[in-house]
Amino acid sequence: MKSVLFIFILTLLNNEAFGGINQMILETKDVAGLKIEEQGNSHRGNVILVSGLAFHSALAVDKIITKTNSDSSITMLVYLSTARSGMSGRFKYEINIPPNINTVTFGNEKVIIWKNKS
Numbered sequence: 001m002k003s004v005l006f007i008f009i010l011t012l013l014n015n016e017a018f019g020g021i022n023q024m025i026l027e028t029k030d031v032a033g034l035k036i037e038e039q040g041n042s043h044r045g046n047v048i049l050v051s052g053l054a055f056h057s058a059l060a061v062d063k064i065i066t067k068t069n070s071d072s073s074i075t076m077l078v079y080l081s082t083a084r085s086g087m088s089g090r091f092k093y094e095i096n097i098p099p100n101i102n103t104v105t106f107g108n109e110k111v112i113i114w115k116n117k118s
Helices: 002-017
Strands: 031-042 045-054 059-069 073-082 090-097 103-106 111-115
Touching (some): 031 111, 045 059, 045 073, 045 103, 073 090
Parallel strands (some): 073 103
Antiparallel strands (some): 045 090, 059 073
């Protein structure tokens, strides 16, 4: 019995330390009400606000990151993990877009959600 409890505790600690076994990256097809709002231009470029609701009932938004790519694009990645108290599937994230960026993509599938109009 002690060995089963020990393995269970190690699994829980590993789960918390490494972002959870169930962690996944959200894709546009799994977002309800995906909304991209242009907030206008600043002296550093464009600003957009991306919001929506993850369509995974047992998962919640854990973190959001953006990566600048060598092809003049930014990729937004929304990480989901097992829902816990105080977490939600809703997200709202502001992205500052420098003038040299042509597109913003979402998820590993890199679906284009914003294009530079100039």
